[in-house]
């Protein structure tokens with residue numbers, strides 16, 4: 524099957540053929556041959572056609588200003604089954620109201636990892652919405668209704684998320700990939716033009732580097748990536764963009780490790796309350 528990148532490439536070549544018929548070969552070679560290998564054309568082909576969502580796939584990006592955290596509401600419009608990725612405690616009422624308003628039924632409150640900067644909303648959402656189950660990876664060491672093994676699949680309606688293990692920021696970090704929709708939720712593993720820090724919890728720069736290169740940069744280049752945080756006003760990126768412009772992850776591994784080990788960032792303000800609370804997905808007795 525042709526995807527949209529292939530179609531656009533085909534359309535470009537067909538256009539070249541038409542011009543070749545209309546004009547002498549010399550003119551065509553002069554203007555089109557250099558273009559064909561030109562970065563502009565390749566950039567246009569890769570940047571332009573990001574895969575569009577299925578008609579029944581619902582996607583909403585939500586933001587918590589205090590922690591600069593993105594939460595994602597995904598749903599199947601037909602079955603009404605929904606999931607929330609990385610809900611934030613302080614936004615649980617906002618999220619529950621939106622889900623109710625849209626007539627969705629929240630099946631899972633999913634965590635990409637055990638966050639250190641804010642308390643997850645998954646515990647409170649479970650109390651607010653009967654039937655909702657919390658999810659985190661088994662390797663996070665946290666408690667939840669469902670503890671994922673690598674590559675477990677989460678289903679909601681007719682859609683799926685593949686849990687790709689991407690340790691490095693923490694041991695239990697997962698990138699959730701919706702293959703059919705051409706999107707991935709990278710948590711704190713890959714941030715837009717950055718990445719999660721590796722200086723606490725079980726952080727390890729070499730592991731994070733391998734995770735990104737093997738599990739995220741191996742996705743098709745037109746896949747859109749949605750992180751758990753952004754501190755500069757960006758909302759999403761693509762595999763293509765990050766493979767070229769990520770200032771950390773485009774470096775050789777040894778330089779990356781050196782850079783990550785010398786970031787000297789202050790610890791997140793809420794780390795001492797967030798980590799213990801997130802060990803039980805936000806619910807404390």
Ligand SMILES: N[C@@H](CCC(=O)N[C@@H](CSS)C(=O)NCC(=O)O)C(=O)O
Nearest residue numbers: 639640711717718719720790791792793
């Ligand atoms: N100032 C914030 C914490 C900012 C921070 O450390 N962010 C983390 C992700 S949340 S643990 C991170 O990995 N940042 C990477 C970077 O390069 O900044 C607070 O006090 O909460």
